[in-house]
Amino acid sequence: MIQMTHVSKKYEEEAFALDQINVQIESGEFVYIIGKSGSGKSTFLKLLSGEERPTEGTIYAANHEITSITKKNLVIYRRKIGIVFQDFKLLSKKNVFENIAYRLEIMNCPPDQVQQKVQRVLEAVDLIHCAESFPTEISGGEQQRAAIARAIITQPEILLADEPTANLDLKNACRIMELFNKINRSGTTVIMAPHNATVVDRDPHRILEIDQGKMIRDQFDGKYVRI
Numbered sequence: 001m002i003q004m005t006h007v008s009k010k011y012e013e014e015a016f017a018l019d020q021i022n023v024q025i026e027s028g029e030f031v032y033i034i035g036k037s038g039s040g041k042s043t044f045l046k047l048l049s050g051e052e053r054p055t056e057g058t059i060y061a062a063n064h065e066i067t068s069i070t071k072k073n074l075v076i077y078r079r080k081i082g083i084v085f086q087d088f089k090l091l092s093k094k095n096v097f098e099n100i101a102y103r104l105e106i107m108n109c110p111p112d113q114v115q116q117k118v119q120r121v122l123e124a125v126d127l128i129h130c131a132e133s134f135p136t137e138i139s140g141g142e143q144q145r146a147a148i149a150r151a152i153i154t155q156p157e158i159l160l161a162d163e164p165t166a167n168l169d170l171k172n173a174c175r176i177m178e179l180f181n182k183i184n185r186s187g188t189t190v191i192m193a194p195h196n197a198t199v200v201d202r203d204p205h206r207i208l209e210i211d212q213g214k215m216i217r218d219q220f221d222g223k224y225v226r227i
Contacts, residue, residue, distance in 0.1 A: 001024065001025065001026055001027055001060070001061075002023075002024065002025040002048065002059075002060065002061045002062075002158070002189070002191075003023075003024050003025075003058075003059070003060040003061075004021050004022060004023050004024075004047075004057065004058075004059050005022055005057055005058045005059075006020055006021075006022060006057040006058070007020070007021040007022075007047065007054045007056070007057030007058070007059060008020055008021070008054060008055050008056045008057055008213075009040075009043050009047060009052065009054050009055050009213075010055045015212075015213065016055075016213045017040050017043040017213055018040045018043050018044060018047070018210070018213045019212075019213040019214050020057075020214070021044070021214075021215050022215070023208060023215060023218070025189065025191065026189075027157070027187075027189055028184070028187055028189055029189055029190075029206060030180075030181070030184045030189075030190045030192075030206065031190070031191045031192070031205060031206045031207075031208060032192055032193075032194055032199075032200050032205055032206065032207045032208070033045070033191060033192065033193045033208050033210065034193070034194065034197075034200065034207055034208070034209050034210070035209055035210040035211055036211070039210045039211055039212060039213070040210045040212075040213045041162075041193040041210055042162055042193065044193075044210065045160050045162050045191065045193060047059060047066075048061055048066075048081075048158070048160055048191065049078070049081065049083055049160055050066050050069060050074050050077060050078060053067065053068070054067060061077075061081075061158060062077060062080040062081065062157045062158055064076075064077045064080075079107065079154055079156075080154075080156055080157045080158065081157065081158045081159070081160060082148075082150075082151030082152050082153075082154065082156040082158070082160070082188075083151055083160045083162075084144075084147055084148055084151050084159065084160070084161040084162070084164045085147065085162055086162060086163040086164060086165075086166040086167055086195070087167070088135070088140075088143045088144060088146070088147045089147065090135040090143060090146060090150075091135075092134065092135055092136065093134075094134075095131065095132050095133055095134050096122075096127060096130045096131050096132070096133055096134075096135070096138070096142075096146045096149075097118055097122070097131040097132065099135070099146060099150055100118050100121060100122070100146065100149050100150045100153055101114050101118050101153075102150075103150055103153050103154060104117060104118070104153060104154070107154070117153060118153065121149045121152060121153050122149060124149070124152075124182075125145040125146070125148060125149045125179060126145070127142060127145055127146060130142055130146070139172070140167055140168055140169075140172065141168055141169075141171075141172030141175060141176065144164060144165075144167075144168060144172070144176055145175075145176070145179065147164075148164075148176070148179060148180075148183075152183060152188070155188075156188060157188065157189060158188070158189045158190075158191065159180075159183060159184075159188050159189065159190045159191070160191050160192075161180065161190070161191070161192040161193070162192075162193050163193055163194065163195045164176060164180075164195075165177065165194070166195040173195075173199070174202075177199060177202070177203050180192065206218070206219065206220040207219040207220075
């Protein structure tokens with residue numbers, strides 16, 4: 001479960017990026033975070049990832065209080081989450097297999113287990129044929145599937161995605177969304193800031209809308225709750 005209570009984030013002299021956010025997300029939910037550019041969506045995800053700390057309020061996620069988490073416990077927490085970015089962030093000098101394996105290697109996973117786990121996740125995202133290819137040698141859709149494979153290799157409790165289909169054509173965007181839905185059905189909580197409303201309309205899930213840093217709407221199963 002994820003719980004954000006009276007969470008605000010302010011960057012120096014700027015207005016609040018997030019202002020008094022109160023929300024609860026149950027384990028296994030699929031949630032869209034929507035809003036205009038600059039509304040606070042990315043800040044919301046950065047707070048959940050531990051990349052940023054709130055100015056005030058408390059955040060609990062994956063059995064960790066991450067508001068003031070120590071560096072040691074942040075490492076443990078991040079093993080329970082996966083992050084997918086719109087620009088993939090694959091390592092250019094490593095092939096697809098090595099990009100995915102790298103996350104296990106820094107956790108000192110035994111080599112035989114690395115081989116088995118990477119093989120399984122490559123099959124899950126249909127990238128066996130790309131295992132030895134470098135990022136520049138594969139399509140954008142394949143790069144994003146590789147990035148997702150890297151994010152889920154540790155079987156995370158929570159998967160965060162910031163506009164993961166922004167750089168893809170419609171066909172590949174649909175394929176990526178099918179993959180996120182499959183991951184969600186396996187029990188992983190998925191929290192996504194989609195690129196546009198097309199994704200939300202085509203694959204309906206719970207919606208949290210942020211406007212100028214404030215949570216203004218919670219929509220689930222067609223029911224709207226004004227905040």
